[in-house]
Amino acid sequence: MKEARLSDEELIEKIRARKEELGSRLLILSHHYQRKEIVALGDFIGDSFELSRKAAQDRECRYIVFCGVHFMAQSAAILANPQQVVQIPDEEAGCRMADMADIYTVGSAYRQLEALLGSGEVIPVAYMNSEADLKAFCGENSGIVCTSSNADKALKWAFERAQKVLFFPDRHLGHNTGFGLGLSAEQMLVWSPDKPLGGNDPDALKRARLILWDGFCHVHTRFTCDHIKQRRARFPEAKIIVHPECPREVVAMADAFGSTSRIEKYVKEAPSGSTIIIGTEINLIERLALAYPDKKVLDLDRSLCPNMFKINLANLFETLEHLGEMNVVRVDEAIKAGARVALDRMLSLA
Numbered sequence: 001m002k003e004a005r006l007s008d009e010e011l012i013e014k015i016r017a018r019k020e021e022l023g024s025r026l027l028i029l030s031h032h033y034q035r036k037e038i039v040a041l042g043d044f045i046g047d048s049f050e051l052s053r054k055a056a057q058d059r060e061c062r063y064i065v066f067c068g069v070h071f072m073a074q075s076a077a078i079l080a081n082p083q084q085v086v087q088i089p090d091e092e093a094g095c096r097m098a099d100m101a102d103i104y105t106v107g108s109a110y111r112q113l114e115a116l117l118g119s120g121e122v123i124p125v126a127y128m129n130s131e132a133d134l135k136a137f138c139g140e141n142s143g144i145v146c147t148s149s150n151a152d153k154a155l156k157w158a159f160e161r162a163q164k165v166l167f168f169p170d171r172h173l174g175h176n177t178g179f180g181l182g183l184s185a186e187q188m189l190v191w192s193p194d195k196p197l198g199g200n201d202p203d204a205l206k207r208a209r210l211i212l213w214d215g216f217c218h219v220h221t222r223f224t225c226d227h228i229k230q231r232r233a234r235f236p237e238a239k240i241i242v243h244p245e246c247p248r249e250v251v252a253m254a255d256a257f258g259s260t261s262r263i264e265k266y267v268k269e270a271p272s273g274s275t276i277i278i279g280t281e282i283n284l285i286e287r288l289a290l291a292y293p294d295k296k297v298l299d300l301d302r303s304l305c306p307n308m309f310k311i312n313l314a315n316l317f318e319t320l321e322h323l324g325e326m327n328v329v330r331v332d333e334a335i336k337a338g339a340r341v342a343l344d345r346m347l348s349l350a
């Protein structure tokens, strides 16, 4: 492949020239966890909520090249206009957490819960980090999609409509959000997909409000309370902010938590000279450290998302050379319609 032999500088120059040539017909969306050189070439950088909103709003461009992981590009393809084409530079850039829930096991869990509790008693809420058919399942069953920046609003929305919520796939985001809404530990149960009734006692399920799929993100469950204790001992002046995909005990010990954009804002707004320690993916932390040299920005531990890292200058350039052809993200029309309902509900949350 001839592009692979080009130096980074040459690739950057060629990508810039291609962007110039295409003007507003091209929109490069880039997630905060992308390599810094990819972020620098993006037209819009954001967390997964902001990126989906941008894809839903931009009606001018013909091509959306999504530098992120597959579920994000897929959501953009669902929200884009039919004449817009969404492409991802590497189709293999998946999300290990999203792979922990599938339509068959979630459907089975939902049916078991309905049989036990009654029809309409449980609302399904899908984290954005999930396949399109699970989002469609939510759309078709009075449910909603959420991201880490609006999970509290989405859960409130769901609890206004039913007593119970089935939340998938990230148990930690669900747990942290439920806790923030005032639910007690007893009101939140974990559903193990390979066990009958998710491994729960029927009476405990009748008492529960929030049923959490047993999924998690390896990048964020790596952070522990020991990391926080060690960092606090060494940097007593520091503020610690973590992503809500971290386990509850880590979030509880931190000074703040939030989506990737909230983390960026936290660093931006911190006074000059302050120390901020961050528990999330390392590419975002390193980029913030470079962007704010007047502040000490450190990682809680080094944790990299290998899927986000799959997008690079070479495959971005190759995609721009094959617009409308390479790695086009396609979603079955019936699934798209259902998923769009659930995504639109999320986009209209106040």
Ligand code: 13P
Pocket: 032, 046, 047, 048, 049, 129, 147, 148, 149, 217, 243, 245, 258, 259, 260, 261
């Ligand atoms: P954000 O919605 O905060 O950008 O997070 C997406 C993600 O995948 C975090 O691991």
Ligand code: SF4
Pocket: 069, 094, 095, 096, 097, 098, 129, 217, 218, 219, 220, 245, 281, 305, 306, 307, 308
């Ligand atoms: Fe998925 Fe975790 Fe990577 Fe986010 S950081 S894309 S949740 S594997």
